Amino acid sequence: MPFATSADLPASVRHHLPLHAQDIYRSAFNHAFEAHFTDPRREEVAHRIAWAAVKRAYFKDDGMWVKKPG
Template sequence: MPYPTNSDLPVGVRNHLPPHAQDIFRAAFNRAYADHALDPRREEAARRIAWAAVKRLYVRDGMYWVPR
């Protein structure tokens, strides 16, 4: 299901990603979710694509993500 706002993101995403990274995750997820409408693993594909988008600009440092 698409996420209308960052406050609707899963708790793990909200608690560990900074606000800008949450925006990236949400936008990528929503776009991928729409693009994979016929895929039976639609949500999984959207989640993977969203994390890949975040990883382009952020790197994990312990429990949190920081800009590259």
Template sequence: MPYETNADLPENLQRLLPPHAQDIYRAAFNHAFFDHEDDPRREEAAHRIAWAAVKRSYVRTEEGWRRRDAP
């Protein structure tokens, strides 16, 4: 199930991730979801790929998720 907007993402992602990270997650998820059309674990693969995409640009700290290039 692709996500049209960030408001469609699961609530925990909306709470945890900053808006830009949500954009990254949603775009990566949607792309992976369509790319893995024949995979029986399509949704699981799409979530893993989306998290990997977020982790390339963001890092989790005690204060929450922050951009890797931020001081």
């Protein structure tokens, strides 16, 4: 199920990620969800890919997600 807005994201994402990171997550999830339409684990795969996309741009510091420098 693709997410139309960041408000549609799971609470675990909305409550922990900054807005820009939520946008990255939503975009990556939606793209992966469409790209893996034949995979029976489509939603699980899309969530994993979305988290990986966030981790390329952000890191966790003292429990908070912070944008990587550069």
